[in-house]
Amino acid sequence: MxxxxxVIIGGGITxxxxxxxxxxxxxxxxxxxxxxxxxxxxGGKISTYREDNLVLELGPEALLDSHQSAxxxxxxxxxxxxxxxxxxxxxxxxxxxxGQLRKLPRGTVLGVPSHLKTVIRAPLVTPFGKLRALMDYFxxxxxxxxxxxxxxxGLFLRRRLGDEWVDRIAEPLLATASGANxxxxxxxxxxxxxxxxxxxxxxxxxxxxxxRQASGFDYSTSTETSSWSTHRxxxxxxxxxxxxxxxxxxxxxxxLFDQLRDAAEVRTDATVTxxxxxxxxxxxxxxxSESGTETLLADAVIVATPASVSSQxxxxxxxxxxxxxxxxxxxxxxxxxGYPQGVLDGVPGSxxxxxxxxxxxxxxCNIVSRRWPHTSTGDRGLIRCDxxxxxxxxxxxxxxxxxxNHVLSKLADTLHLEEKPWxxxxxxxxxxxxxxxxxxxxxxxxxxxxxxxxxxxxxxxGAGYHGIGVPECIASARIAAExxxxxxxxxxxSFKKQISGHL
Numbered sequence: 457m458x459x460x461x462x463v464i465i466g467g468g469i470t471x472x473x474x475x476x477x478x479x480x481x482x483x484x485x486x487x488x489x490x491x492x493x494x495x496x497x498x499g500g501k502i503s504t505y506r507e508d509n510l511v512l513e514l515g516p517e518a519l520l521d522s523h524q525s526a527x528x529x530x531x532x533x534x535x536x537x538x539x540x541x542x543x544x545x546x547x548x549x550x551x552x553x554x555g556q557l558r559k560l561p562r563g564t565v566l567g568v569p570s571h572l573k574t575v576i577r578a579p580l581v582t583p584f585g586k587l588r589a590l591m592d593y594f595x596x597x598x599x600x601x602x603x604x605x606x607x608x609x610g611l612f613l614r615r616r617l618g619d620e621w622v623d624r625i626a627e628p629l630l631a632t633a634s635g636a637n638x639x640x641x642x643x644x645x646x647x648x649x650x651x652x653x654x655x656x657x658x659x660x661x662x663x664x665x666x667x668r669q670a671s672g673f674d675y676s677t678s679t680e681t682s683s684w685s686t687h688r689x690x691x692x693x694x695x696x697x698x699x700x701x702x703x704x705x706x707x708x709x710x711x712l713f714d715q716l717r718d719a720a721e722v723r724t725d726a727t728v729t730x731x732x733x734x735x736x737x738x739x740x741x742x743x744x745s746e747s748g749t750e751t752l753l754a755d756a757v758i759v760a761t762p763a764s765v766s767s768q769x770x771x772x773x774x775x776x777x778x779x780x781x782x783x784x785x786x787x788x789x790x791x792x793x794g795y796p797q798g799v800l801d802g803v804p805g806s807x808x809x810x811x812x813x814x815x816x817x818x819x820x821c822n823i824v825s826r827r828w829p830h831t832s833t834g835d836r837g838l839i840r841c842d843x844x845x846x847x848x849x850x851x852x853x854x855x856x857x858x859x860x861n862h863v864l865s866k867l868a869d870t871l872h873l874e875e876k877p878w879x880x881x882x883x884x885x886x887x888x889x890x891x892x893x894x895x896x897x898x899x900x901x902x903x904x905x906x907x908x909x910x911x912x913x914x915x916x917x918g919a920g921y922h923g924i925g926v927p928e929c930i931a932s933a934r935i936a937a938e939x940x941x942x943x944x945x946x947x948x949x950s951f952k953k954q955i956s957g958h959l
Contacts, residue, residue: 459486460944463741463752465728465769466760467493468500469926470918472712473529473933474758474940479719480532481941489720490752492743494727498713501888501919502926504704505792505881509833511704512824512840514790514883516926518542519705521697523927525934533711535701542698543827548805552814552870553580553624557804560625563668566647567613567626570664578625585620592616592661597654606894609646610638616660628809632819634924635786635845635889637812645896702830705926731757731769733911737947755947756913756940760933763890763920774910776903783896783920785887787852788819788844791863794879797825800837803871816866817843817851838879839867846891856882890920913947915939 462478464471475491501515519526521541530536550557563574575581575589595616598607609630613622622638630647631638643651653663701707716722723745730742734753741752759766763783770777800823807822824831824838832838841863844852851862860880867873900921907914917936919929 459488460755460948461488461490461753462756462758462940462944463739463754464489464491464758464760465741466500466918467491467495467498467722467724468760468918468929469502469709469712470500470929470933471758471760472498472709472716473930474760474917474937475716475720475722476712477934477937478758478940479716481937484719487944489716490754491716491720491722492726492728492741493722493724496724498722498724499706499709501885502705502709503883504706506704506706510794510836510838510879511702511831512792512838512881513700513704514792514881515885516705517822517840518698518700520925520927521699523925523931525931526927529708529930530701533708533715535707535711538701538703538707539699540702540828540830542700543829550805550808551580551625551628552808552810552816555814555869557808557870559805560629564625564629565664565667566650567622567629568617568650568653568660568664569621570661570668572661575661578621580624581620585618585624588618589621590661591618593659595659597658598651603651603655606642606644606896606898608639608894609641609643609650612643612650613638616654623813624811628811628819631812632809632842632845634892635788635819636891637846640846640891640893642892642894642896645892700828708926728769731773731914733773737913739911739913756943757915758933758936758940759914759916760918760936762887762918764887766916766918766920770907770911770914770916773914774903774906776906776910779899780903780916780920782899784846784891784893785920786844786846786889786891787849787887788842788885788889789852789859790881790883790885791841791843791860792824792879792881792883793839793841793860793864793867793877794832795837795839795873795875795877797835797837799873799875800826800839803873808870812845812848816870817848817862818866819843819845819848821867821870836878841867852884890924892924913940913943915943 464475471491475489479489503514505512505514549560551560558580561574561578563570569575575586610622613626627638653660657663657666725745727744728741729744732740734740739754739757741754743750743752759769763780767778767780803823806827809820810816810818818841820842822840824840854862860882915936917932922928922932
């Protein structure tokens with residue numbers, strides 16, 4: 457008798473990890489696992505360009521070393537020897553404000569100054585803006601009724617630090633990675649540790665200072681770097697320990713596929729069009745492919761697709777699941793440029809972040825070959841620019857050549873790069889980054905609660921729910937796999953009781 461079947465819908469890092477974890481948690485042959493991906497490619501937003509001794513990330517750039525789920529997966533897949541930490545040589549990050557590059561104030565943690573000197577010496581902020589930021593020492597905690605409901609991250613920080621500090625420093629640091637508008641972002645779903653600091657210390661400045669002392673790290677001589685490489689910092693300790701893999705993050709998805717090749721059924725170009733619950737408690741999965749349509753029976757389902765797709769597939773099973781369509785996604789583009797290394801010698805630091813008020817279209821610029829020397833060989837320098845965020849999508853309407861020329865013109869203004877690049881590459885990400893807006897955590901929690909009763913055995917996972925970074929997606933996949941195994945175990949025990957009752 458064959459074992460129960462688990463169907464995973466979505467072949468990004470979440471779906472692949474969910475399938476891998478599900479099979480790892482069970483004895484070989486006990487569960488049949490089928491992964492369905494609607495496109496012709498596995499890996500989702502993890503995409504590494506490899507050619508001519510170049511290793512370039514077109515999607516996520518790095519992993520957070522302190523995030524256990526990512527480190528565990530790297531170890532389990534046997535690629536720990538491939539890990540490369542971010543280069544310690546150049547860690548200085550700049551912000552582009554009013555057309556000028558300025559160093560990020562030393563001792564800035566999650567957009568918050570950790571010392572009085574951090575505020576006083578900040579070159580980006582006027583005397584009035586500094587005085588307003590220092591008012592944080594005297595502003596009271598959030599009121600109890602404010603703590604009962606989610607609030608805007610931007611408005612929370614503006615109340616504590618003032619508009620100028622938020623617009624010029626906090627916004628580019630905290631909102632760039634998610635392509636978001638800080639005023640729309642949910643405090644609860646993105647950086648709840650800031651609210652914890654206020655609750656514990658009343659003042660954010662006092663709180664970050666105390667955390668600095670507790671960590672034993674000298675924030676006064678460091679700057680926060682790589683803020684756009686990872687979505688959430690899970691702890692206040694610093695510096696942020698980033699790493700990548702020698703042949704790119706796509707190594708993860710390739711290794712996952714190799715592990716699944718013989719143990720599971722992995723299908724691409726297979727679009728799920730409907731999920732129906734049968735009287736038996738199983739689910740009928742309708743699939744459209746080049747060969748036609750078919751139906752697959754599943755005992756449990758993990759839906760690892762964008763929230764809008766999940767909403768369409770699950771709304772007939774649970775009315776609350778239709779609310780997932782309220783999770784907005786924004787589009788971005790990645791533009792990579794290659795220059796002779798000598799041309800970049802005069803470029804300061806490891807890159808810069810861009811204030812929302814700057815009319816550049818660029819949100820972040822990363823000197824890839826400086827932060828990750830292994831990505832190129834010889835006298836070749838690489839720059840990566842990210843374009844587009846919430847409320848600023850107009851530049852994405854340009855074709856690839858026009859978009860590249862636009863980026864080149866802005867880099868000429870900002871970095872004085874007049875020489876034409878020897879290499880260009882554009883990657884577009886359409887509706888790729890979910891926006892965690894106010895009320896996000898409550899919405900996701902309600903959907904998961906209703907699915908448990910309306911459609912038991914179906915679980916959601918992925919970037920749309922509990923974190924957009926790769927480590928968060930891996931953690932989400934592991935949790936979904938664990939829930940799936942528990943569900944199948946309980947269902948099996950229930951069946952045994954029903955059978956014994958009729959004997």
